[in-house]
Amino acid sequence: xxxxxxxxxxxxxxxxxxxxxxxxxxxxxxxxxxxxxxxxxxxxxxxxxxxxxxxxxxxxxxxxxxxxxxxxxxxxxxxxxxxxxxxxxxxxxxxxxxxxxxxxxxxxxxxxxxxxxxxxxxxxxx
Numbered sequence: 001x002x003x004x005x006x007x008x009x010x011x012x013x014x015x016x017x018x019x020x021x022x023x024x025x026x027x028x029x030x031x032x033x034x035x036x037x038x039x040x041x042x043x044x045x046x047x048x049x050x051x052x053x054x055x056x057x058x059x060x061x062x063x064x065x066x067x068x069x070x071x072x073x074x075x076x077x078x079x080x081x082x083x084x085x086x087x088x089x090x091x092x093x094x095x096x097x098x099x100x101x102x103x104x105x106x107x108x109x110x111x112x113x114x115x116x117x118x119x120x121x122x123x124x125x126x
Contacts, residue, residue, distance in 0.1 A: 011073045011108065015063035018103050018110045019071055025064040028123060030088055033059050034074070037083035037096060054085050062086075065123045068115055070097065073108045084113055095119045 019025040035054040057076055064071040070086055078084070082099045097113035104110075 011061075012063050014103070014105050014108060014110050015071050015073050018101060018112055019064040021101065022064070022066055022069060022071065022112065024066040025069070025071060026066070026123070028062050028065045030062040030065070030093070031059065032062055032070075032072070032093070033087045033089065034072075035085040035087075036078075037085055039083060051085070057084070059089075067119075067123060069100065069112050070115075071110070071112045073105075073110050075108060077104075077109050078102065078111055083116070086113065093119070093122050095122070 034057045035051075036057055038049045038053050038055070057078075058074060060072050060074055062070045062072050078099050080099055080102055084097055084099065085095075086097055087094050096116045098116060099111055100114045101112035102109060
């Protein structure tokens, strides 16, 4: 268990480095399932691909969020402009997003992805 806590703290720290570029980012810690949307990421992909064609990548945690972006770490690479489906484990968040920032670290990739359509009330600041 201590090793898991250390890995979790490291992930949160490396995502916080990217969050500095998003002044409105707030810590959220929301578990999600992340899938890649078919296409080449440059806007010429098949935007009408059925969700059954989406490629599951992994479960992860949104560490930081704004009203338009989510920031998280992954064990697999994504590239700028890749499109992903972000789904919270409880089903309250189900939205497509495009990768707008990438930072590579050993064994982890830190991603900021911007929602393709407005997602009202997904994040509430107090």
